[in-house]
Amino acid sequence: GESVGLHLPTLSVQEGDNSIINCAYSNSASDYFIWYKQESGKGPQFIIDIRSNMDKRQGQRVTVLLNKTVKHLSLQIAATQPGDSAVYFCAENPLNGNKLVFGAGTILRVKS
Amino acid sequence: DTAVSQTPKYLVTQMGNDKSIKCEQNLGHDTMYWYKQDSKKFLKIMFSYNNKELIINETVPNRFSPKSPDKAHLNLHINSLELGDSAVYFCASSQGGRASQPQHFGDGTRLSIL
Numbered sequence: 001g002e003s004v005g006l007h008l009p010t011l012s013v014q015e016g017d018n019s020i021i022n023c024a025y026s027n028s029a030s031d032y033f034i035w036y037k038q039e040s041g042k043g044p045q046f047i048i049d050i051r052s053n054m055d056k057r058q059g060q061r062v063t064v065l066l067n068k069t070v071k072h073l074s075l076q077i078a079a080t081q082p083g084d085s086a087v088y089f090c091a092e093n094p095l096n097g098n099k100l101v102f103g104a105g106t107i108l109r110v111k112s
Numbered sequence: 113d114t115a116v117s118q119t120p121k122y123l124v125t126q127m128g129n130d131k132s133i134k135c136e137q138n139l140g141h142d143t144m145y146w147y148k149q150d151s152k153k154f155l156k157i158m159f160s161y162n163n164k165e166l167i168i169n170e171t172v173p174n175r176f177s178p179k180s181p182d183k184a185h186l187n188l189h190i191n192s193l194e195l196g197d198s199a200v201y202f203c204a205s206s207q208g209g210r211a212s213q214p215q216h217f218g219d220g221t222r223l224s225i226l
Contacts (some may be wrong), residue, residue: 098209
């Protein structure tokens with residue numbers, strides 16, 4: 001697939017297990033964070049976002065955790081399914097500015 | 113009912129040519145963006161327009177010229193294409209000029225320079 005040859009961190013999980021994808025962000029003044037999923041041949045698809053006044057937010061099967069002390073963001077996917085296989089990106093909005101800065105991406109592979 | 117649509121999906125052309133990529137969104141958003149994704153999947157903002165006004169220009173060569181005829185459209189024209197321009201270009205849109213709302217992306221235009 002498209003991920004062959006990519007030197008991104010890869011997380012391999014068994015179908016049905018929970019997945020945790022981690023992201024370290026750079027700017028302590030960032031106030032908005034967002035996770036995207038990108039499948040092969042598609043554009044990034046919004047999953048969930050969180051503002052800096054929160055430390056946890058839940059969606060359908062997904063949870064985002066924000067630890068401002070160590071500038072760490074994580075995405076938890078419950079009961080991972082084969083359709084969750086994709087590249088996942090975190091992004092931050094530094095200083096309440098007008099652009100998103102994207103992280104490098106993590107490949108999630110789900111084994112059936 | 114595609115929210116953000118880009119054309120063409122694939123663009124293969126020779127070095128030195130001039131080409132355009134078009135983007136349209138039907139979400140009623142007032143802000144649109146162009147991103148470049150390289151072979152390592154790194155996504156970087158190039159331009160942003162809010163209500164047809166340029167608000168981000170991220171040190172992109174002036175061979176790249178965005179044009180926003182109205183809030184629903186943002187086109188990208190590239191002059192004198194170079195090998196290093198080969199990448200996937202994504203259009204996105206959001207509401208509000210500050211990037212504090214989810215941006216919705218198109219499916220990309222894969223540009224290959226021969």
